[in-house]
Amino acid sequence: MIARRLIGGIGCTLLPLALAMPASSWAGDQQGDKQVEVLNWWTSGSEAQALGVLKSDLAEQGIGWKNMPVAGGAGTNAMAVLRSRVTSGNPPTAAQVLGFDARDWAQRGALTYLDDVAQSQSWGEVFPAAIKNFAQHEGHWIGAPFEVHSTNWVWANKSLMDELGIEQPESWDDFIASMQKAQEAGYLGLAYGGQPWQDATVFENVVLATGGADFYRQAFIELDESALNSDTMVQAFDRMRELLQYKDDNSPGRDWNLATAMVINGKALYQIMGDWAKGEFINGDLQPGQDFMCFRTPGTQEAVTFNSDLMIMFQTDNEQQRELQSTMARAIASPEFQIAFSQAKGSVPARMDLAADQLDACAAKGYQQVKAAADHNTLMGSMAHGYAAQASVKNAVFDIVSSFVNSSMPSDTAAEQLAMAVQGAQS
Amino acid sequence: MPNSPSPQGGGARARMQRWLPKLVLSPSFVLILFFVYGFILWTTYISFSNSGMLPDYSWAGLRQWSRLWNSWTWGIALHNIWIFGLLYIVSCIVLGLLLAILLDQRIRAEGALRTIYLYPMALSFIVTGTAWQWFLNPGLGLEKTMHELGWQSFSFNWLIDSGMAIYTIVIAAVWQATGFIMAMFLAGLRGIDGEMIKAAQIDGAPAWKIYLRIIIPQLRPVFLSAVVVLAHLAIKSFDLIVAMTGGGPGNSTAVPATFMYSYAFSRNEMGIAAASAVFMLAVIAALIIPYLYSELRESRS
Numbered sequence: 186m187i188a189r190r191l192i193g194g195i196g197c198t199l200l201p202l203a204l205a206m207p208a209s210s211w212a213g214d215q216q217g218d219k220q221v222e223v224l225n226w227w228t229s230g231s232e233a234q235a236l237g238v239l240k241s242d243l244a245e246q247g248i249g250w251k252n253m254p255v256a257g258g259a260g261t262n263a264m265a266v267l268r269s270r271v272t273s274g275n276p277p278t279a280a281q282v283l284g285f286d287a288r289d290w291a292q293r294g295a296l297t298y299l300d301d302v303a304q305s306q307s308w309g310e311v312f313p314a315a316i317k318n319f320a321q322h323e324g325h326w327i328g329a330p331f332e333v334h335s336t337n338w339v340w341a342n343k344s345l346m347d348e349l350g351i352e353q354p355e356s357w358d359d360f361i362a363s364m365q366k367a368q369e370a371g372y373l374g375l376a377y378g379g380q381p382w383q384d385a386t387v388f389e390n391v392v393l394a395t396g397g398a399d400f401y402r403q404a405f406i407e408l409d410e411s412a413l414n415s416d417t418m419v420q421a422f423d424r425m426r427e428l429l430q431y432k433d434d435n436s437p438g439r440d441w442n443l444a445t446a447m448v449i450n451g452k453a454l455y456q457i458m459g460d461w462a463k464g465e466f467i468n469g470d471l472q473p474g475q476d477f478m479c480f481r482t483p484g485t486q487e488a489v490t491f492n493s494d495l496m497i498m499f500q501t502d503n504e505q506q507r508e509l510q511s512t513m514a515r516a517i518a519s520p521e522f523q524i525a526f527s528q529a530k531g532s533v534p535a536r537m538d539l540a541a542d543q544l545d546a547c548a549a550k551g552y553q554q555v556k557a558a559a560d561h562n563t564l565m566g567s568m569a570h571g572y573a574a575q576a577s578v579k580n581a582v583f584d585i586v587s588s589f590v591n592s593s594m595p596s597d598t599a600a601e602q603l604a605m606a607v608q609g610a611q612s
Numbered sequence: 613m614p615n616s617p618s619p620q621g622g623g624a625r626a627r628m629q630r631w632l633p634k635l636v637l638s639p640s641f642v643l644i645l646f647f648v649y650g651f652i653l654w655t656t657y658i659s660f661s662n663s664g665m666l667p668d669y670s671w672a673g674l675r676q677w678s679r680l681w682n683s684w685t686w687g688i689a690l691h692n693i694w695i696f697g698l699l700y701i702v703s704c705i706v707l708g709l710l711l712a713i714l715l716d717q718r719i720r721a722e723g724a725l726r727t728i729y730l731y732p733m734a735l736s737f738i739v740t741g742t743a744w745q746w747f748l749n750p751g752l753g754l755e756k757t758m759h760e761l762g763w764q765s766f767s768f769n770w771l772i773d774s775g776m777a778i779y780t781i782v783i784a785a786v787w788q789a790t791g792f793i794m795a796m797f798l799a800g801l802r803g804i805d806g807e808m809i810k811a812a813q814i815d816g817a818p819a820w821k822i823y824l825r826i827i828i829p830q831l832r833p834v835f836l837s838a839v840v841v842l843a844h845l846a847i848k849s850f851d852l853i854v855a856m857t858g859g860g861p862g863n864s865t866a867v868p869a870t871f872m873y874s875y876a877f878s879r880n881e882m883g884i885a886a887a888s889a890v891f892m893l894a895v896i897a898a899l900i901i902p903y904l905y906s907e908l909r910e911s912r913s
Contacts, residue, residue, distance in 0.1 A: 591862035
C-alpha cells in the first residue's frame with residue numbers, strides 16, 4: 186500500500202515534466218470551416234475586452250473565433266499548453282506570446298511568415314525598430330504586434346499631492362523628498378507589491394534613473410558583466426534600498442492591483458508600475474490629471490522601457506488556414522484596431538504613425554514619449570517583462586533583486602551576485 | 613460423473629487460475645511501466661540533453677547538472693528542504709505520538725476527538741496553505757486581530773520575514789499531517805499485547821517507564837513507516853509552498869519542487885529542471901529502497 190502510494194508520489198513529482206511530452210490532441214476539426222483558434226491568457230476584464238475587439242473585427246469578415254484561454258501564471262500555463270500542442274503536431278492557428286518566445290518558435294521553424302501582409306501594410310515603416318527586433322526573425326516577419334506597454338510610470342494620488350503641497354517631481358531627489366513628506370504626514374510614500382516581477386519592475390526603473398539609457402542597455406540588454414558589477418549598479422542598489430524605506434512592512438506577496446488600490450484609496454502617494462495600472466483607476470471612475478497623476482519615473486523621462494504582445498501564427502498545410510492567418514495579422518496591424526485595442530487595454534499603439542487624439546490623457550502623453558524614445562533609440566525592452574533578455578536571465582535577475590529586497594544584503598554584494606547569476610544563466 | 617472433472621478440464625482451469633491474475637494486472641502494469649518508469653527514463657535522458665524551452669535530444673553530458681549545482685536558487689532550495697524536512701518529520705512524529713498516547717487512555721468521546729485530529733489530512737495542501745496564509749499574514753490575520761483586541765505590541769510576522777518564512781510552512785505542514793501520524797501510532801498502540809503491560813504494572817513500574825521501555829520500542833515499525841511517509845511528503849511538497857508564500861519573500865522558501873517547476877515552465881530550462889527532478893527521485897529512492905527491501909525480506913521470512 187505504502188509502496189504504491191510512493192510510486193504515485195514519484196509520478197506526481199514528475200508529472201509537470203510529463204506534460205511537456207506529446208499530448209493527445211483536443212482541438213476540434215479545423216478543416217473546412219472558416220474559424221481561427223487562438224491561444225491566449227487574456228482573461229481579466231480589460232484584457233478580455235481588448236481581445237473582443239479583434240474577435241468582432243474578424244466576425245465582420247465572417248471568420249469564426251475559437252477562443253482557447255489558458256488562465257494563470259502570467260502566461261506560464263498557456264506556454265506549457267502551447268508547447269504540448271506544437272510538440273504533438275497540432276498547433277493552434279495563432280497564439281499570444283511575449284518577448285523572446287516568438288523568436289524561439291521561429292528558430293524551430295514552427296511559424297508562418299507574415300511577409301506579404303507586412304509588405305502590403307508597410308510594417309517596416311510603421312513599427313519601431315525595438316518592436317521589429319522581436320517581431321522579425323532573419324528578416325522575416327513572424328508576429329503581429331498588438332501594442333506597446335511601458336513600465337517606467339509613476340501613478341500618484343492627486344488629492345494627496347495637493348494636500349501635502351507636492352509638485353510632480355522631476356528629479357530622483359525630488360521624488361525621494363516627496364515620499365519623505367508623505368511619510369512624515371502619516372501616509373505611505375510608496376505602494377509596493379512584493380513579488381519577484383514587481384521587485385524587478387521597480388528595480389529596472391531605478392537602474393534607468395541612476396545610470397541612464399546607455400547604462401541600462403549595456404547592463405540589461407547587452408548583459409555586459411562590467412556594467413552589471415559596476416559602481417553605477419551598486420549605486421542603483423543603494424537607491425533601491427532608499428526607496429524601500431517608503432513601503433510598508435506588509436508588502437511581500439502583495440498583488441500589483443492591491444498596491445494600486447492603496448494609491449486609489451489615499452493610503453499611499455505613489456506606485457511605480459506599468460501602464461496596465463491605469464485600468465484600475467479608470468475602473469474606479471477616476472480621471473487622469475484630475476483624480477490621479479501619471480508621469481515617467483523621475484530620471485527616466487527621456488527613455489521608455491516597454492513590453493509588447495505579439496500574435497504568432499503556426500505553420501499549416503491548410504491553404505484556408507493560411508489565408509485566415511493573413512487576415513488576422515492584417516486586422517491586428519490596422520490603425521483602427523491598434524487604437525481600439527489600446528483604448529481597452531490601457532497601452533499605446535505599436536504603430537508609430539497614428540494620431541493620439543482618441544487616447545486618454547495618460548496614453549496620449551505616453552504615446553508621444555514612446556514615439557520620441559523610438560526616434561532617439563531609447564525605446565528599450567523591459568528586463569522585468571522579458572524584453573531585455575531571455576527568460577533564464579530574466580529570472581536570474583529576479584532571484585537577486587528579490588533576495589536583495591527581502592533581506593539586508595549589502596549593495597556591493599548584490600551587484601556582484603547579479604553579475605554572477607546573469608553569467609550563470611547564460612552558460 | 614458429476615464430481616470428477618476430466619483431467620483436461622482441470623488443466624484448463626489450473627492454467628486459467630495461473631494466468632488470470634497476470635491477465636487482469638497486465639494493463640495497469642503496462643500503464644505504470646510506461647507512464648511512471650518510461651517517463652523516469654525520459655526525464656533522466658533530458659537531464660543530460662541541451663533541452664531548453666522544448667525537449668532537445670542532443671547530448672550535453674553533465675552540462676545541465678553542473679549548471680544546477682552552480683545555481684543560486686538550488687542552494688537555497690536544498691537548504692530549505694533540509695530544514696523543512698527535518699523539522700516536519702520530527703515535529704509530526706513527536707506530536708503524533710503524544711496525541712496517540714493521550715487518546716489511548718480510554719477517554720470519553722475518543723472517536724470524535726480522533727476524527728477532529730484526522731480531518732486536516734482530508735484538506736488539500738492548497739486549502740491548508742491559503743488558510744494559513746490568511747491566518748499568518750500580519751495585515752489580515754492573527755497579528756491584526758491581536759492589535760484590534762488591544763495587544764498592540766504583539767508581533768508575529770514570520771510569513772513576510774525571509775529568514776523565518778520557511779518555519780511558517782513547517783507549522784502549516786505539521787498541523788496538517790500530525791493527525792494522520794497520530795492515527796498510525798494509535799493503530800500501533802492498539803496492536804500491542806496487553807499482557808506485557810499488565811505484567812509491568814504488577815511489578816510496580818511507573819506509567820512513563822512502561823511507555824519508554826515497553827510500548828515505544830514495540831512501535832518501531834510504525835516509526836519507520838511514519839518517517840518514510842513524511843519524508844516523501846516533504847520532498848515533493850509544492851502546493852503548500854505555492855499557496856502560502858509562492859516561494860518568497862525573495863526566494864527564501866524555494867524548495868526543490870518549486871525550483872523544478874519554475875525552471876521547467878517559466879525559465880525555459882527544461883534540462884536543469886529534469887536534473888533537479890532526477891536528483892529528487894534519487895533522494896526519495898535512497899530512502900524508500902532500503903525500506904522496501906527490509907519490508908520484503910521480513911514478509912518472505
